[in-house]
Amino acid sequence: METPAQPQHQTQPQPQPRKRSWIPIVVFLSALVVACVACVALAVLMGRSVESTAESIHEEAVQGSGEWKIAIIPVTGTIQESAGGFTTSAATPESLKAMLDQAENDSKVKAIILEVDSPGGEVVASDEMYREILDFKQRTRKPVVVRMVSTAASGAYYISMAADKIVANPMTLTGSLGVIMEYMNFSKAADKVGISQVVIRSGEFKDIGNPFRDPTKEERQILQQLVDEAYNQFVNVIAQGRKMPTSRVRQLADGRVYSGQQAKQLGLVDELGNLDKAVQVAEQLAGIKNAQVVRYRHSVSLLSLLSSRLQMSTEPDAMKILRSAGYDITPRLMYIYRP
Known part of the structure; x- marks a missing residue:
């Protein structure tokens, strides 16, 4: 009698220990490092400037290869105290000073050409830039020539009064000599x-310029006095820069714009021509020939771009739109051309 076969027990495979993946940990640590770096960068941006403006200026060769140099300094966009926030194109006293300092420290630079393409802007910023140019000339004895490009009106003409000579294109829009103060109502x-x-x-006048009501007669008089003071200063600067009687300046400074050709006939500019003409005039004033012409440029750093975007992010959209169009809800004195 055969013994029945005993059922065979199959051995169950033992579960293998799962290998630990380091990928999530590496990703987490990398993200943590990036976040820390971002926080440090943000703190630096909020607390102080991390990079001097002068260090971000570089030269672009334009023409010539002589021993001596003529530096072109661009003055482009609306003139204002600060370029941060709502605009990417602005001319500021800080930017101008940084470029003038670089030209002063370069012994090979014998003359400056201010390449002006601006409708003007803030009264205070325009005056600061004007005085920066005068101070530069007094310190260095290097001549300054203004080359007017498409537009060099109002505050842009104001700063041009610090130059030794002005060269304009016949079709340059210049003039608009005067002051404007405006705000939204x-x-x-x-x-x-x-x-x-x-x-x-x-x-009584603490909320003068309140955009939610019309100004009173007395408030209009107060604001008009400010406009008149800024206008008189503009007239005096032109009279000094163009060696022209103030009575004649007032005849010309009624706010209208002039072409370069008209400005030449009226004595508001010295020469008509393009960059070559401006270089020729600068060489004559500096007593040099065949100069190497270079143009200064600002290199926009990542941190300065982040700083600008940060300022934009904290401003209401409505204010961004108004400011980008050149308007404000508070009264401001402006040397600016409004087409």
Whole structure:
């Protein structure tokens, strides 16, 4: 009698220990490092400037290969105190000073050409740039020639008064000699949507320029006095720069724009021509020939770009639109051409 076969027990495979993956840990640590670096960079940007403007200037060869150099310094865009925030194209006193300092420290630079293409801008910034040019000339004795490009109006003409000579294209738009103060008035729109503003003030004129109401007669007089003072300063700067009687300047400074050709006939510019003409005039003033012409440029660093974007992100969209169009909700004195 056969013994029945005993069932065979199959040995179950033992689970292998799972290999630990280091990829998530590496990814986490990398993200942590990036976040820390970003926080440090943000703190630096918020606390101080991490990079001097002068270090970001480089030269571009334009023409010539002589021993001595003529440096072209661009003055492009709206003139304002700071270029950060709402615009990528602006001419500022800080930027101009940095380029003038570089030209001063370069012993081979014998003359400056300010390449002006601007409608003007803020009164204070224009005056600061004007005085920076005068100080540069006094310190270095290097001649300064202005080359007007498409537009060199109002505040841009103001700063040109510090130059030794002015060269304009016959079709350059210049002039617009005068001052403007403007601000937005939302009173009618506020009435339509039922918005009112409560103002508690320490004095009668503390909220002068309030955009939610019309200005009073007395407020208009106060603001007009400021405009008149800035206008008189503009007239005096032109009279000194062009060696022209103030009475004649006032005849010309009624706010209208002139072509380069008209400006030459009126004595507002010295020569008509392009860059070659400006170089020729600069060489004559400096007593040199066959100069190497270079153009200064600002290199935009990543940190300065991040700083600009940070400023933009903290400003309301409505304000960005108004500022990019050249308007503000608060009164500001402007040497600017409004087409």
